[in-house]
Structure formats: structure tokens, C-alpha cells
Amino acid sequence: MAEHLHDTDLLFKALADPSRRKLLDLLYAHDGRTLNELCEHLDMTRQGVTQHLDQLEAANLVATVRRGREKLHFLNPVPLQEIYERWIAKFEKPRLKALADLKRRLEKPHG
Amino acid sequence: MARSTFVYVAYIRTTPEKLWLALTDGEFMRAYWFGMHCESRWTAGSAWTLVSGDGQVYDAGEILEADPPRRLVIRWQHQNKPELKAEGDSLCTMELEPTGTAVKLSITHTIERDPSKLIMAVSGGWPKVISNLKSLLETGSAVLQEPYPKESAPREGRG
Numbered sequence: 546m547a548e549h550l551h552d553t554d555l556l557f558k559a560l561a562d563p564s565r566r567k568l569l570d571l572l573y574a575h576d577g578r579t580l581n582e583l584c585e586h587l588d589m590t591r592q593g594v595t596q597h598l599d600q601l602e603a604a605n606l607v608a609t610v611r612r613g614r615e616k617l618h619f620l621n622p623v624p625l626q627e628i629y630e631r632w633i634a635k636f637e638k639p640r641l642k643a644l645a646d647l648k649r650r651l652e653k654p655h656g
Numbered sequence: 657m658a659r660s661t662f663v664y665v666a667y668i669r670t671t672p673e674k675l676w677l678a679l680t681d682g683e684f685m686r687a688y689w690f691g692m693h694c695e696s697r698w699t700a701g702s703a704w705t706l707v708s709g710d711g712q713v714y715d716a717g718e719i720l721e722a723d724p725p726r727r728l729v730i731r732w733q734h735q736n737k738p739e740l741k742a743e744g745d746s747l748c749t750m751e752l753e754p755t756g757t758a759v760k761l762s763i764t765h766t767i768e769r770d771p772s773k774l775i776m777a778v779s780g781g782w783p784k785v786i787s788n789l790k791s792l793l794e795t796g797s798a799v800l801q802e803p804y805p806k807e808s809a810p811r812e813g814r815g
Contacts, residue, residue, distance in 0.1 A: 552667075593806070594745050608665040610764065619663040623790075626783035 552605075556624050559604035564589065565597045569606060572620035579615050658770035661802045662779045667758040670793040675752055675759050677726035678789060688788035688798045698722050704730050712736065717745065728753050732765070740774045743767060761786065 555655055564587060571586055572578060584594050598618060601607040608621040668675060678684045682702045685693040691709030696702055701723050706715040710775045721729035728750040734740035746767035763782060767775055788798040 576663075594785055605665055605667060608663040608762065610661075617661075619661070621663065621665045622783045623664055623666045623786050626787040627790075630787060 552624075555604040556606070556628075559600050559620060560605055562597070562600075563599055568594070568597055569620055572607065572618060576619050577610075577617045579617060583618065584600075659766060659768050660770045660772035660775040661764060661766045662775060662782070664763045664782050666761050666788055668754065668761055668790045668793050670703050670760045672752045672754055672759050674793060675761060678793060679728065680724075681752060688792045690788075697792035698724070698728075701743075702734075706732075720747075725752055734774050735779070740777060743769060743772055743774045746772075746774055746778075771774050 546631065548590050554570065560654065568583060571583060574615070580594065580598070587594055598607060602609060605624050606621055610617045643644045662791070665697055672677075678688070680694070680696075680698050680744050682693040682695065686709070692706055693702060694706050696704040699720060700719055702719050704717050705713050709714055715732055715734050717731040717733050719728070720731050721727060726731075730748045732746045732748045733744060736769055745765075746765060749762075749764045749766075751760075751762045751764075753762075763786065764784070765775060792798040
């Protein structure tokens, strides 16, 4: 679907920049930070950080919540989960299927 | 006071009404929530529980706000593991906002302590649940089924 392609492009473009990945690392280490807190860790202008955060938000990798006057930034892992499901999950299936089979055998109704 | 929060956002190509149904209908939930489902009358003040496939109550609480199909607030306390139960009540807010052809689903889970074992525990599960829900609503099948897929469903129509 065209829209999916669009989402995926935004996602990988957002990830294709070291400063943006650093922002994600910072949020991964400690979620819910303000712009000022994030600026302390990056050697660039406040405006630069804002633009990077906007791109991350457009790709849905960052979610924001307003709390009073503050805007807090959170790492949103849902799009990364989708990458996992698209390319990685199937390689885990044989192992998971073995577990599921075991569970079914063990949980067979008694009598 | 210290607080732990996570926020998860997914854009799901569906309607707010269908998404609300998916978030509140037990049968629908089982299909994307790894066999778990919630039980509640889904009105403010009514009891709420999250029940596993074998009938164990994992979490319990109360619906604090219910404004279908826009907003749901749940007082949420873990029941199964003593160290998580000891942390007391958390607050789970689900917001549904139509945006063009999709609905923005925001799930915010907060507890008034930091660090929180409960928030650590639930935050690992939410992305899988939300991602599964999105896939189920958009393609008609969940990616990761309960307990785990018996057959691999082809993911056609993706990007």
C-alpha cells in the first residue's frame, strides 16, 4: 500500500541520521524529557534539535505529551516492533512452535 | 513526586468505532492480546480486570473515565506478582483521535514512582499488543497469534 510505503520511508529516513539516533538513545535511557534537557546532550542549536525531534515525531518514533507548559518527549517503539515483525519474527517461529506444541500436549484436557 | 510513564502511539487505518470495539470486546482482544482479555462493563465506576487465557486475573482496577469512542482511563493494579502488586495503582489512559484515513491511538501508562517494576513489566508487552492490534484491524489477521502462530500468515500488502 502506498501509505505504508510512505510510513516506512519516513521511518528509515528518521533513523538514517546519527543525531536523531542519539536523541532516541537519550530517550531510551530516560523517557519523558523536555527539549531543554535534550539540548544539553547535543552539540547543536535548539532549533536544530527541534527539527530533528519533529522528524522523529513525523515517523512516529517519538510521542509527545503536554504537561502544563512543558512538552515531554517519549520514545515510541511501536514502529520498531513492526520492523521486528516484518523481518525477524518468522525466524523465531520454529522455536516458538515447539513451545506451543509442548504447551498443548501438557495442557491436554484430563480424562 | 517521581513518576514513571510510557507513551505508545500507533496510527491505525480504521475507524474510532471499530478501534473502540477492538479495545473493549473480549473475543476481539483474545485475537491480538496473546489470549488475554479484559472484563468490564466499560462505564465510569465499573470494575475492570485483565484475565489470562487460563482464567487468572493478572491485573484489576476500575474504569475512571469512559467516553466512547474517544477516551478510556483505567485505574490499573497488578495482582499476580507480589512485588508488582505492592507498587499499587497505576493509571492507563487510551485516547483515540481520527487523523485523515487513520485513527491515532495513544496509550499512556503512569505510576507515581520511579523506577517502577510494573511500568518496566507492562512496557515490554504493549508494543507487541498494539502492533498486533494494528495488523488485525488493517489486514484481518494478527501477526503474532496466541500462543504462537500455527502457520505463518503471509504479510501481503505491507509497504
